[in-house]
Amino acid sequence: MxxxxxxxxxxxxxxxxxxxxxxxxxxxxxxxxxxxxxxxxxxxxxxxxxxxxxxxxxxxxxxxxxxxxxxxxxxxxxxxxxxxxxxxxxxxxxxxxxxxxxxxxxxxxxxAHQYLMLHSAAVETAGKVMLLPAWPGSGKSTLCAALVSRGWRLFSDEFGLVRIDDGLLVPLPRPTPLKNKSIDVIREFAPGLEFGPAFHGTRKGTVAHLRTPDASVAQAHITAPPGWLVFPRYQAGVPLSLKPIARPQAFLKLANNSFNYQLLGLHGFQAVTRLVRHCDCYILSYSDLDEAIIKLNQLTDT
Amino acid sequence: MMANRKNGYRGTGILLTALREPGRMMGFEPGEWDLLLRVARHTRLLGRLAVIVDEAGEMEQLPASVRDHFKAARVFVTHYQRTARWEINRILAALEGDDVPLVLLKGGAYILAGLPPSRGRLLSDVDLLVPRELLDSFEQTLLAHGWESVKLEEYDQRYYRTWMHELPPLSHPERGLEVDIHHTISPLTSRLNPDPEKLFRDSISLADKRLRVLQPVDMVLHSAVHLFHDGEFINGLRDLVDLADLFQHFGKHADFWEKLVGRARSQGLLRPLFYALRYTKRLLAAELPDSVVAAAGEGAPSGPILRLMDNLIEAVMIPEHPDFPRRRRAAAQWLLYVRSHWLRMPPGMLLQHLARKKIMRWRQRKTIARTSAQGSR
Structure with missing residues (x-):
């Protein structure tokens, strides 16, 4: 039910x-x-x-x-x-x-320390997950919402849950909170998405939540392996660039981004190592959502 | 509501059942697991249950979500134990070979000596016992190596140094674990007055010769003094589990019990020993030789006091249903807190101290609430 x-x-x-x-x-x-x-x-x-x-x-x-x-x-x-x-x-x-x-x-x-928890959005296409790890302000939720509006499956907007035993990603679909300017950006970018009311004056400014796509909820039990690690960086006016980064660098960025890397000790080290080994790792700088999505679609099609 | 209340009262005993008869857990219904996990987490005993189930080889029989909770709890415990080991390592490094006899107490001792209470045990500080004459230089050494005083209020500083058996706690800003440096095991002004020199003289060195732990009987007595006379019952049940473990472990040696009663008598610690025996037996069904229980009866308080203690101890040790906290527990906790101070300072001083603490705590709570709200995402 x-x-x-x-x-x-x-x-x-x-x-x-x-x-x-x-x-x-x-x-x-x-x-x-x-x-x-x-x-x-x-x-x-x-x-x-x-x-x-x-x-x-x-x-x-x-x-x-x-x-x-x-x-x-x-x-x-x-x-x-x-x-x-x-x-x-x-x-x-x-x-x-x-x-x-x-x-x-x-x-x-x-x-939930049975998982390696990344502060990351996660979206799936063709059976593999793209992780978008980032701290607040880098446009993670905006990019995630935009990808989901173009047919990617929402795994999670907030948590990359990595199972320690097998390294698979576990979906945790929930409403996506968009903040301040990104609310209008997404309204304009994807008019079909369903927004809830705007909450003004929270400690993160104005927040409005996107409803979780039904398909994403229905598939919430289907895990998937990681495929790509993309660290997003939104900056007004910058030209699009998707730069590969070396695995050691990706490792450090990811370990820093995790909620419980330290707590997991050796298991945390092993889980992050496995992730960067199995993923192609990039930094994405963008200012235009359309361009960014075309680029990411090209990446996952090849 | 009636059903919930009933559930609430039933809930209070479920953790004791699990600790006393771990086998019973295998027959628990989902509702019982739900409550047990919550209560065990609140009392910091979730990791302990995880270890018990693991050792019995029964983890695979459990519902998947229970396994996940146990797994997460063990991650937590492993991390904190590793952190404690590292803190001790850093303290030794700071000493640079200075020959300070460092006696580990409580959690740190159980972990580094590999004793049964360390199984699944969380700890949030490292407790050390250092001879009083070396206290100043030891504190200076740590301060010079980056440790800082956690209690910065002048009143706290004075309180610790004048009245307490330990220095104001230190912690290193890069690591955050608290280091409590004791020079004896009960407050200076307390009516208990064990001789710390005996504790050092009879302490035992670990494989790493720079570290020592109390000999078994002293370890038990200290654990009892700490639990029943320090007034902090936040981890009361966990500390009682420590005691039950120590009794069971050391009790296998024939001369332990006799030595225990003798030592308690000569150190003036029959009262805390009496309580330790009484409540490990009553609440955790510890197996204790009748002769020892009888001998320690010498340390029993008068009838009315004992009945009061029975009530208070049970009220603070048996966990609440998280959704239905009772005033009785908070009241008992407060009374025991006042009692511990009554045992440690004269009445006039006590009133003044409690009033000050109340105000400071109230201020602190405001700050904590604010920080935790900011720390959220």
């Missing part, structure tokens, strides 16, 4: 009661919420995601609550509890959905 098959009323009741068990990629998340407005947004973004039937083992327990007292009426807030613990300061009530998204990302990054 997926979330859309659950009538709105029933979903709200479940969220307020024993919680919804949502499947996202390899993870099962138990979600509780008693927060006005969250249910509709959650339903919209996760409509095609599978609901796991009880009883099940949840990997994460996320609970959204409204702090009581005066804050209920005066500038109401929302608080996220991860496994019963407060880890963030409260957000304005209207930002419940982005808070949920960040909270879940944070929980995954802190806990």
């Amino acid at each position: 997926n979330l859309a098959e659950l009538p709105g009323e029933a979903l709200a009741r479940r969220l307020e009661g024993k919680g919804i068990l949502l499947q996202t990629g390899p993870f099962t998340v138990r979600i509780h919420s008693r927060v006005e407005g969250f249910t509709q947004q959650f339903r919209r973004f996760y409509a095609s995601f599978p609901v796991v039937s009880e009883p099940a083992i949840a990997d994460f327990h996320v609970r959204l609550i409204m702090p009581g007292g005066i804050r209920r009426r005066w500038r109401p807030q929302v608080l996220l509890l991860l496994d019963g613990q407060e880890v963030f300061l409260p957000y304005p009530l209207s930002h419940a959905f982005p808070l949920f998204e960040w909270g879940l990302n944070w929980a995954i990054a802190m806990q």
Whole structure:
């Protein structure tokens, strides 16, 4: 069963009661919420995601609550509890959905050390994954959204999950958050994509989420080997260039980009080594999305 | 809601069941696993369960997601143990061959001596025991090699140096692990007053001759003093598991028990020993010789105090259901915290100290909340 098959009323009741068990990629998340407005947004973004039937083992327990007292009426807030613990300061009530998204990302990054976790977008074509590892501001999400709009399968916008045992990439499709200028860039570039509401004044500025393509959710259990490592660098006005880089350099960049390279010790070293050995490694500088996509399509066609 | 509450109370015992009778885990239902994983993570015992299951060769029989949690927990443990070993390595390097008798305590000792409590054990600091007369020069050596004081408030500095059995913690900014340097095992003003010289004299050197650990009976006594008299019950159950492990491991040698009671008596540590025996037996079903339990009874407090301690200790040791925390636990934790300070300083001083700590903690919590919010992605 997926979330859309659950009538709105029933979903709200479940969220307020024993919680919804949502499947996202390899993870099962138990979600509780008693927060006005969250249910509709959650339903919209996760409509095609599978609901796991009880009883099940949840990997994460996320609970959204409204702090009581005066804050209920005066500038109401929302608080996220991860496994019963407060880890963030409260957000304005209207930002419940982005808070949920960040909270879940944070929980995954802190806990899922059975994987090498890269801070990377991942998209698949022809059975192989292109990793786009980058820190915020380099246009990773924008490029990822643009590729997905042109038919690439979305693996993940935020996490490159590499399985330690076999080096395969594990999909973790979720809504893609676009920030500030990239919202309009993608609206213009791919008018067909479905955006949610814009959240203004978050700590990353304005954020709007793209709905995860249904096909990507439906294939969330299909892993794939890595094929290409492309470090994106958006810079206004620069000519397009796709420069191969040497494996040692790619290794260092990738190790630095990982959430848990250090933690994994030898296994981290081996996983990153295997990745750079199996991939062609490039730095992509771009200012024009169309040009960039043509170039990347050429790369993967050959 | 009723169902949830019931679930909550059932939840509180599940971790103890898993620790006492690991075999029972193999029959757990998904709902029980869900709760066990959460509770074990909160009490920092997830890695421990992973090791137990692994040693029993039963990992493959578990649900895939449980295996993943165990795998991740072991990654975490391995990392922290490696970090601790490296910190100790760096301390030895900083000493450049100076002959300071370094006695490792607690986690660091268990890991480097390869003792059973190290299995799956997390640790967040390295604890060392150094003779008091070498304390200053040792601290200076570390400061000269880049370690820095973690507690920068002047009050904290003074508090540690005047009242405590350890220096204000140090840490190296490149690594971040805390180093706690002790010169004895209980606070200076405490009613317990074991002789640190005996501890050094009878300590045992490891394969690396520059490092030492306490002899078995002292290791147990220190672990007991730390757990029942330091007032930090955050990792209480984990520390109790350490004690149960040590009892089981050292208890195989015939003379251990006799020596243990004798040492506790001569060092004035019968009270903490009494508690260690009582609660490892009650909560973790440790197998202890009756004669030893009887002999340590000499250290028991009066009836009413004992009943109070039973209640408080069980309230802080038996983990809560994460979704249904009870006030009782927080209250018990606070009472034990106050008790530990009561044992360590005169009443006037105590009131003043608790008030100051309250204010400082409140300030700190604000900063922590802010940093963690910024650290998120």
